[in-house]
Amino acid sequence: MTINCKGILIDLSTPKVMGILNVTPNSFFDGGKYKNETEILSHTEKMLLDGATFIDVGTYSSKPNAEFVSEQDEISRIVPVIDLILKQFPETIISIDTFRSEVARASIESGAAIINDIAAGNLDDKMLEIIAKYNVPYIMMHMRGNPQTMQTLTDYDDIVKEMVFYFSEKVAMARSFGINDLIIDPGFGFAKTIAQNYEVFQKMDLFNILKLPLLVGVSRKSMIYKTLDTSIENALNGTTVLNTLALTKDAKILRVHDVKEAVECVTLFNKINL
Template sequence: MLSDSQTLQHSYPPTLKPNHSINCNGRLVDLTAPKIMGILNLTPDSFSDGGKFNNEKSALLHAEKLLKDGAEIIDIGPQSTRPNAEFLSSDEEIKRIGTLISQIKKEFPEALISLDTFYAETVKFGFNEGIDIINDISGGQYDKKMFDTAAETKLPYILMHVNPSYETMHDKIKFEDITLEINRYFSEKTNELLQKGVNDIILDPGFGFGKTVEDQMKMIDEVKYFGFEKFPLLIGISRKSFIYKPLGKSALDINEETQKLHIKVLKQGAKILRVHDVAEASQTIRNF
């Protein structure tokens, strides 16, 4: 359960800027060197790895592999958000997660765990199981209790740019200026989060969610303009269709192209890469 001891005030050593660190349950995580978030989908229907890790044994083995390959954060996803995916309730998400969070924490106590959900109740469950980061693809728009719950937990919150409803999540919108639109959204949402007491905010521009190929390539070129130099940036382009479809390739056949784009965003200050292929991203960061 949430307790007073877990409502920590956040302070940063003078050598670290706010966008260079996050406070995860009292553990200060230095983002001066970029970190890798490895994707652990518990779903039967995710677009590239559905059904591979949807039991606890296979999920634990994959978590171990992600960590050995260089991930410091494991992002657990109980629900697919690809187009036409099955819609789950929070209760169904929690049932799917089971005891996996606590098992990973027991087996790999050094691992940071983020929980990919847009439900406040799933976050509460995950918090009591030991998660370190909230990864909400909805920006608080699909569950109005999310921001208040994030404030109660005092966990870092990943704020992603996305269309305002679950039903329109993947509707392609051509914005006059995609970077300006995303920063307007970030400005409004970060102000709301800060007012509620969420002190550690990570920004995700939302690659793969309701944006044209052209706009997403523009976003890659303009990553340096996101974040207002106040918040760390997470970039999630792994196996995304805006990369592979124009090339006539599959999601599993674009590693070289993806690593080139990773280098591009790292040069512009990206702090976290959310990826399926951890070993390859680790090599990219080592060579960066």
């Protein structure tokens, strides 16, 4: 199970870690932390040294009720960050967290290797065309609505069954464009209640029917800190627990804020599963 990132084959038979770099003023955990070149490069270097295979860069917060950012503003934020990282760390495999095709295009042309789309093409009907044109791996997440409306769209008859159908349709459409490298993300916290998040997590191995790599992103989310009656800042231990359980359910990529701890999860999991 491999994906082709700018000519480099990444083997996902061994789980990998994707470090989060939010260059936004309002992300739910680290908004505003990385607002200048020194802070961006310092954090990127730390994640790479801690063992991140991918760096996922986002400049538009997808937290519930996030304020609107124009497409041009998103591009003007993200392209300099890609340039900065690749100038300092040229071997970095950069993923771009965006649902806009023109942002994806500008990012890929600047050197990004993966597109991570929270909407799986639902919010931009040109997205699949761009992914196919540039032949990059594409992460498709499950979400209803958009970041402003998603938390009002949590009514399901059978959430996992509906998600499998959703992904089946998305995969078929992507394949029709000739897109080869696909990764699915259940979208924990997106158009799901806390109870639904845990139901999806419990049944996550059912997504294996799709025969695609699974990305899990639960890092410091409300499903953890609200369940534990704690804060985002104190949610690392809970995140580590769920990351470990995700690996037992065949997660191939852990998307996290805390790379070192996630890499340790993978290392110990691999030791047990030699």
